[in-house]
Amino acid sequence: MSETILVVDDEESVRRTFAEWLSALGPTVTVISVGDAESALRVASERPVDLAILDWNLGSGSDGLQLLEDLVEFQPELTAILVTGFAHQATPLQALRMGVRDYLDKNTDLTRESFLAAVQRQLARLRPLKRQRELQRSLAAFRTAVEQIVPYLQGAAVWQDPVPVPQAARDLLRLALRITAATDGVLLVHVRPSSGVAAEERLTLYPVEGDPTTITEVAFRHTLAATALSQQEPLVLTEAPSTPPDAFCLLPPEKQRRNLLIAPLVIDTETAGALELFDKATGTFSQEDVAVVRATAELGADLLRRSRAERHSQRLLIDALAAALQATQQVQDLIPDDRPPPEVLEHIKKGLEQTAAPQEDPAVVVQLLEEIRTLARHHGTPAVEYCVHVIRHLRPLLDNCWGRQ
């Protein structure tokens, strides 16, 4: 992981000195030095900057804090070190809000060691935060992509028939009809979940033309197709089936037929079916017809098997994506907020204690600032403005309550 440090100082000698000191941090740190606010903003608009080292007094009437305020527009997560010869002029509250994490006083403690120590301290702090932010960004991008794709996949696959019957299977049925001179036919698919729960069984008929029909009034175990399956061979009925006894049921398309040829289709352990041909135009179904339909049924079973395998893969993909979505949420929840480290908060608090009015509790003010900063990061400037608006209205309310003007 590499970092970019932006040094902004109007004095050429200072920039050169800082750059020379910073070269000690190694090749993973890129240092960009500029002499004015405009150049700094251009850099920030073109590339990510991790740490800004800003001179308080940039000349031409602008100061480092104002520049930082503008830089944050481009880089909201920017961390800054303010270099000043006028520490008393710094406004700790505002500085903290803007992302200033340290001060270096040109007049007292600015040496190579103190400078590098301050920079390394901030780099050490921002590296994990940067990693977290990048992870957050990646997760957010991933979540967005998955959230977009999952509903599409679910709509396309999950709620459809568990055994998609490709057009090719119906074409195959038509082919069998033509070869055998049967006048009608149907593809039957029976799904029995491995749970063995009878209520979850599903029996569907796919006619040559038109929509499939789900059969609920006949149990599969009473059908001719079930017999063909257990016989593992095509079943030929050369005569019209009479009214069957209790153990048997004819499906609607099988009724009133002169003759039938039913070839079993074994798709997988949960799914089976049959290719049923009815009413051969000339006589009854022959052994040649049986051979043709057996081969056709095997091909049909293979088609359905592949189709079901594809559906299974789709389901696995959807499940995996949904699980990943869930996992990313958990990861996001686990990533800590990038609160300033305790030592920085302590530093700010001390500054406040020196400058703030005696009746204000610095800890409470810091807490409030932190809340506002988090609010800004999560919901943007309008949320902060609204917060300020609420606070402004709170004051007259309290004044009124306590009778103060």
Add this chain to the structure above:
Amino acid sequence: MESANLIEGLLSQLTPERLLRDVRATGEGVRVAVVDSGIEWTVLAERARQRGVELLPVQGAVFRPQGTPLPYTGRQSSPHGTTVADIIVTLAPRVQLYSADVFAWGGGTSLETVLAALQYALDVWQVKIINLSLGIVEQRLQPGPRRWQLLQMIEQAYYRDVLVVAAAHNDHPFTRSYPAAFAPPLLSVDKGVFADPLQVVYRLHEQVEFQAHGRGYLGPYATEPATSWAAAHLTGIAARLLSLKPDLKPFEVKTLLYWLSRNRNPATSPHGTTPTKSTD
């Protein structure tokens, strides 16, 4: 000399007709496992009742490739098994049937499920006959060890004096089906159409030795000749013979059937040179 004449005289009275139609040849005391798609008990019992016969309640189990079998609830997974059982009890109404449903899970069955059912029939039910109106084609028994597993099971039955009756493939001899092709330790059966359902013919052809009546009595398809129904007929005939002499060994039953075939059908060849009788 006189005693020899006496024996010959007695033997002359032992005809296939007398043997097959003996009033005691009811299947009484013979346990038969129907490894198939289950039996719809109420239908079977009602049909028998209409013929004036009270069947012994069917027992059984539902088999899976793995795990212990599930209890039989008197239902079929498909009508095939009920048609098979109906043929057996039509010929031998006093047999004790055991329904081994191997088609309850998914559309077909598997070798593992069939093996589990066969082992259970041998060990737990201790049956005398196993009816297999089903077969597994050669390509589904690859690789070789799978075929060997099935052969081992059939031989286990043979050495435990259990008669296995296995249907040939309906496309026989173009398609070979197992275990019927393991002919020596079992009765392999092809379909024929005979006026007498007790007819059995020895006609060795492509590893299948016997032909039996290939039409059933229950269901809209039962009138179509099929090896499934032929196997059930041979099971019924074997059950009748075993009820007369329960300690017959499989090879003795096979010899007896051969003898019945030769003496009832002198025209049939034992060498399989006669063309197959009408099968379709």
